[in-house]
Amino acid sequence: MLHTVNKSPTERNTLESCLKHLKKGSAVLLIEDGVYGALKGTSASKMVEQALKNHPIYALYPDIEARGMQDRVIDGIKLVDYSGFVDLVAEHPTVQAWL
């Protein structure tokens, strides 16, 4: 399953809840304000780095760049563009959009 998260981890607990419900083989894609969850040195970083050990985590680069966060992304998080977003959706049988 592909999980998408579009809320900032310091605004809502959406990312935390999503990561708690990941099963083996699930991937996470951070979009919109969700990309703040992809950053180093924040209060959410440790939680995300932990999840990254077991699950691929992606972040939508246009949203990262819009927010000026391009130099702060956690190593190991894969950056995708819009067509990469489409590929991820196509590759996974189901998508859960955490709002």
Place this chain on the structure above:
Amino acid sequence: MTEATGGIEMEEDTSGKIKKFLYVNRKAPYGTIYALESLEVVLIAAAFDQDVSLAFIDDGVYEIAKGQHTKAIDVKNFSPTYRALEGYDIEKLFVEKESMDARGLKEEDFIVPVKVINAAEMADLMQSQDVILSF
């Protein structure tokens, strides 16, 4: 003159007391419209020559992060507008230290000069205002 305006006195009152206005910004840019709306209100209010301060707390600190490039999401990058505030005599910009630290940001990561204060000092700043507008 008063007839045309329905009897309302339209002469500008220049004797009014200058009030202290604080705009509290707590939302990240682009994900919601709050940050942009706040900035628009600040610019409009600048015409009224009041004593204006801006506070950036929680995700609001992301509003003034350097290096924003919004071309790929096809949304207007309004971050350079914060630099124009100085031209409207809006120079009191406060960032809460705790919010900045929780997001791994430093004072040099902002596109405008700010004063970094802690939460207790922010509370004092809020307490000292006549009007607070929260976004």
